[in-house]
Amino acid sequence: MSWWQDAVCYELYPRAFADSDGDGTGDLAGATARLDHIAGLGADAVWITPFYPSPLADGGYDIADHTGVAADLGSPQDFDELTARAHRLGLKLIVDLVPNHTSDQHPWFQEALAAGPGSAARDRYLFRPGRGPAGELPPNDWQSAFGGPAWTRVPDGQWYCHLHAAEQPDLNWRSPEVRQAFTGILTHWLDRGVDGFRVDVAHALFKAEGLPDAGPGQHRDPLRNHLMPYYDQEELHPLYREWRTLLDTHPAPPGAVAPHERVMVAESAVFDPTRLARYTRPDEMHQAFNFAFLEAAWEPGELRRVIDASLCAPGGGAVTWLLSSHDAVRPVTRLGSAARARAAALLMLALPGSAYLYQGEELGLPQARIPDDRILDPLWERSGHTERGRDGSRVPLPWSGDRAPYGFTTADPDRTWLPQPDDWAPHTVAAQEHDPHSTLTLYREALRLRRDHPASDPTAPPHWHSAPGDPYLAFRRSGLTCVVNLADRPLSWTTLGVTGRPVLASGPLDGDAIPPDTAVWLLDTTPEPQSLEVQSLEVQSPEGDGHGRAH
Known part of the structure; x- marks a missing residue:
């Protein structure tokens, strides 16, 4: 059995995990110092979300340099020390690969804006003329997953596509240059010793030829995601087979124990189990998050249907279960009680296949309410202040003490990455460490x-x-x-x-x-x-x- 087939992987959100330098923001050195918590939990691997240079329009998923390290999080040497420490503790290290889009501050996008329509620089992205007599309307009816149109117009009149925030222009995956660049990005991190990649929005890289309208109801019914012209296109699978070959054939780092299997896990919001299983065919991804399980109601019939459909999907290999992530409402709040969240954890961890835990899940943290003036998530603005977004699950971890910042940082509580609730003292690691019922x-x-x-x-x-x-x-x-x-x-x-x-x-x-x-x-x-x-x-x-x- 390969290690990843039944692995338990811990998701680490670096800016909210542990702060080493007292600036109120978690960093790589802080994560390195706290890795023993993850190893002591019994996890097999740690997935660290983006630590790359970013203007932070979307929590670091708007990347300006896919092979760099954000200055506020540390240095390349800090990343190497994190990798080495994880391996000494017996933990595999998985990093985020974000291939659907870049930051609008990425050198490529800045070059595209300067180069103008018809340029090779613009061909790396999805620039199109608008509709209407003067091109004043978006090229189609696509909506952003964050609310509002998935198109933004630039001063010369063209529009560019962004399935997320306007600061995250989508790449054109039919461009050979884009494809070649990401082969280099994968190779860069493999050479630095990572054990795998979580592929962000793995279902969205290719858009249907001609960019046809999607119609009404976009982003409202996840069971229809695979029917959208910007999701789940056939061209994804040859690409992932290429990447799988790269991972399988790339030389193992010095000192690695053979066989050294690197993994890819798809963040694919495809809820049809048969179509999701296509991402984990033997020559493609190793794992794919099962979001149908994460979003299932606390009801025996629905849970049974999701479990059976997931495990019986043809040709997909082991299922990857999860109850939470940095994008989801925490289980204690979503399911309605701490008792249900604890029961759901035992259900998930008993199922065959692999499982992902999100930092703070093991502490029973509820979703935090963030004051309006501290919200960072672009969902808040793009929804016209109707959706508070995901910040409530990204609050810094409480490690010790009876008041904020609970050992997360030496900075004042009002300077933390996001504010921590006043009633989290019972949730700290220190408070639960020796409690047999925690x-x-x-x-x-x-x-x-x-x-x-x-x-x-x-x-x-x-x-x-x-x-x-x-x-x-x-x-x-x-x-x-x-x-x-x-x-x-x-x-x-x-x-x-x-x-x-x-x-x-x-x-x-x-x-x-x-x-x-x-x-x-x-x-x-x-x-x-x-x-x-x-x-x-x-x-x-x-x-x-x-x-x-x-x-």
């Missing part, structure tokens, strides 16, 4: 048990003990059985026909009764059980005081 302990135990009981086949559907229509989910993973109660009343696992010894639960149990919004992992006792000390399972019994721990 969310941090739950995640550590779950990753340990997951490692001790690997799925026998990370590409195969689980063996279900529950049936479609049941108010609970129950399935077997190797020697463990996961039961999740989504009903509004307690359920007894023995009356459900499930056997085993409880070794981990997302909340207190009452004997063999699982309360609502609670998940439990049961160890099969038919074979000789391993000796396991469980540190995060509370079991209430009639004879006990309600605070006992099962071992």
Whole structure:
């Protein structure tokens, strides 16, 4: 089995992870100093979001130099030290590749503006004449994912395409020069020792020939994403096969343990499981985020449908699960409670395949509310102040202490990258470190048990003990059985026909009764059980005081 097929990867958002120099913004040196937290959690890899030079119109995803390091985050040497430290801790390092667009401050785009219509410089982007008698209307009806038209007019009258912010002009992937440049970018970071790439908006690089209108309802129904003329085009797949060959054949860095497999993970917002599976065919991407699972309602029927459809999609390999990211509302808030978020974590980590955790998920952080005057997300302005955007999930991590900045920085709290809530003291790493019932302990135990009981086949559907229509989910993973109660009343696992010894639960149990919004992992006792000390399972019994721990 390849390492990435059942890996747990931790997403690190550098400006919000740890600050080493006291300027209020997280940086690479701060991340390096805190990598032991990720290794101690039990993760296999760390994905670091963009650390490249950027005007920060979109949180660093508007890149001005795809092979540089942003000055406020450190230096190339700091990146090398981060890579070396991660590898010493046994962590793979994955970096973001952002091939759909550049910053409008990128030298290429500045050259295109100066060169004018018809130039080779403009051919690197999607410049087009407008519609209407004087070209005053956009070339088509495409809408930005951030709100408003996906076109901006420049002084000479042409328009350029941007599926995101106007400061993020889309590249023309039919340009040989663009294709060649990104081969060089991939090679640059492979030479620096990275173990893989998360490919940003991997479904959007190619746009349909002729740029036809998309029609009404754009960005409203994710199940229709693959039908949009700017998403999921066939030309993507030959490109990803080229990149896969590069990753497979690039020389391993000195001292690497063979075989040295580099990976690509697609951030592909394609919700049709059969089409999503095409990105992870054996000669393309290794992983593709399963956003249908992230966005599924806390309802047994929908979760079962998403899980089955994902695992049964033809030819796609192992599924990559996630509950959160820097673009999503945190699970505690999105699902409605900390109890549901904890149960969802045990559900996800029991499923066959790989999983991604977003920093702060292991602390049970809720979505933070950002004051209007501190919002950075371009969604806020482009939506006419109707969508607050994603900043609430990008607030700096709380490490220690009873007040902001909670050990994140030595700067004053009002100078942090984004403001931290006043009530986060119970959520700090230090507050949860030695608490056997904390969310941090739950995640550590779950990753340990997951490692001790690997799925026998990370590409195969689980063996279900529950049936479609049941108010609970129950399935077997190797020697463990996961039961999740989504009903509004307690359920007894023995009356459900499930056997085993409880070794981990997302909340207190009452004997063999699982309360609502609670998940439990049961160890099969038919074979000789391993000796396991469980540190995060509370079991209430009639004879006990309600605070006992099962071992």
